[in-house]
Amino acid sequence: MKRTLEEHAARFDEKAGEYDDSKSEEYHACANLVVEHAAPGEDDVVLDLATGTGAIALALAPDAKRVVGRDISEEMMAEATRKADEAGLENLAFDHGTFRDPAYDGPVDVVTSNFALHHLSDEEKREAIAVIADLEPRRFVLGDVMFFGEPDPDEPFYSPEVDDPATVGVLADAFTDAGFSLTAVERVHDQVGVLVAERGPTDVDAAAE
Numbered sequence: 001m002k003r004t005l006e007e008h009a010a011r012f013d014e015k016a017g018e019y020d021d022s023k024s025e026e027y028h029a030c031a032n033l034v035v036e037h038a039a040p041g042e043d044d045v046v047l048d049l050a051t052g053t054g055a056i057a058l059a060l061a062p063d064a065k066r067v068v069g070r071d072i073s074e075e076m077m078a079e080a081t082r083k084a085d086e087a088g089l090e091n092l093a094f095d096h097g098t099f100r101d102p103a104y105d106g107p108v109d110v111v112t113s114n115f116a117l118h119h120l121s122d123e124e125k126r127e128a129i130a131v132i133a134d135l136e137p138r139r140f141v142l143g144d145v146m147f148f149g150e151p152d153p154d155e156p157f158y159s160p161e162v163d164d165p166a167t168v169g170v171l172a173d174a175f176t177d178a179g180f181s182l183t184a185v186e187r188v189h190d191q192v193g194v195l196v197a198e199r200g201p202t203d204v205d206a207a208a209e
């Protein structure tokens, strides 16, 4: 990580009030794809990591049994809670947790994350994906800044001073090493995409052996 967790949390605490109004077309396209691929059923528990102001969590809550949101920014989660209350959604819970320590040990069917894993180094992303695999979700849908071609800091979405996005290949390797099969790759922009990783009962058993 190019900034500490505390520095990232402070950055997002500051942005929380204006965050929702500052998003690009590609961000919305990416978030919509994450929601579409997550597709939880009415008995499913969803864990949304780096939930922020709850864009993904709130969109999935009406279809899921429960949505658990985790983030490091209290102000971003305060916005998420305010929006959930306003929408009358009662099956969401937001609390402090990180990618590598989500502070959640209940059942999880679907894990989602949008526009945040790129804050971690590639080695930290691998650790996070292994932690997520240990929770044994059947699906992990990751929308994020990721490189389909050569990294270009002059193009949108990549700020090398704070971000550390991976190539699609590095992410695909981390998923398969953690026992997931990559079942969909969606390119939104040369530096933004959505990956869908799934684990069947067989994959879960094999990874445990």
Ligand SMILES: C[S@@+](CC[C@H](N)C(=O)[O-])C[C@H]1O[C@@H](n2cnc3c(N)ncnc32)[C@H](O)[C@@H]1O
Binding pocket: 005, 008, 009, 012, 031, 049, 050, 051, 052, 053, 054, 055, 056, 070, 071, 072, 073, 076, 097, 098, 099, 100, 113, 114, 115, 116, 119
């Ligand atoms: C660009 S926002 C994305 C928020 C939301 N997922 C969305 O789609 O709008 C990035 C979020 O990641 C959170 N974050 C950054 N590093 C994190 C980490 N290591 N663990 C958990 N959350 C993190 C920030 O606090 C911030 O709320």
